[in-house]
Amino acid sequence: MCASYGLDPRFTDAEQLAAADAAMLEGLRHWAEQNAGETLRPTGRNLRNLNPVVMPGDDAAVLEQAWWGFLVNGAPARFPSINTRSERLQEKPGSLRGRAIVPSTGWFEMQKPQRAWHEFGLGRGVLFGMAAVTQRGKDPDGEWRTCYSIVMRPAPPQVAHIHDRVPLLLPASFQGDWLTADGSRELIDEALIAAASLDERIAAVERADDKGMDEMLF
Structure with a gap:
């Protein structure tokens, strides 16, 4: 599953994020710069875990700060919630009522048993969108937040030996449908197709400089 992901402010190719206008791209760069372009910490209980996601708006998509993983009774859920399997959404499409797109330039997984970290992406400097489902929850300060869970699917053959799952990456042509279409079994089926x-573009690079990732993840 997606252990962590990053947003590098130096991205140069935004064609795979169809909803992003100039203001949204600037907002993403500003957020990434404020966070030193570092990977995100998904479930730390003492972290202000707010990250940019693209949400449907009244007239156009909007950028919102959202919490990675679900919040229950003012705290991170006790069950795993930063990722949701695509198979589960096919079985229970009711979970598709709320949806978002998560902008990223790469995600990170550990290859076992080697315990080697790898970064996955679509190429250097490429900004892309990962499918997510959303729901509302209260954070530890009692504020209502949009919470999101990244949709994961089986990995394509060229990276499956490193990790068996990848995020559901949305090509630009399908991102509008993901945000605005009725939530149904047909929607997740079409998203997988x-x-x-994008499968042929997914590649992985071993990260020799990420030996501290184990301590970052809660």
Whole structure:
């Protein structure tokens, strides 16, 4: 599953994030710069875990700060919630009522048993969108937040030996449907078909400088 992901402010190719206008791209760069372009910490109980996601708006998509993982009774859920399997959404499409797109330039997984960290992406400097489902929850300060869970699917063959799951990447042509179409079994089926068009571009690079990632993740 997606252990962590990053947003590098130096991205140069934003064609795979269809909803992003100039203001949204600047907002993403500003957020990434404020966080030193570092990977995100997903479930630390004492962290202010707010990250930019693209949400449907009244007239156009909007950027919102959201919490990675679900909040229950003012605290991170006790069950795993930073990721949701695509198979579960096919079985229970009711979870598709709320949806978002998570901007990223790469995600990180550990290859076992080697315990080697790898970064996955679509190429250097490429900004892309990962499918997510959302729900509302109260943070530890009692404020209502949008919470999101990244949708994961089986990995394509060229990276499956490193990790068996990858995020559901949305090509630009399908991102509008993901945000605005009715939530249904057909939607997740169509999203999986659309995502396959990006399979050949998914590549992984071993990160020798990420030996401290184990301590970062809670």
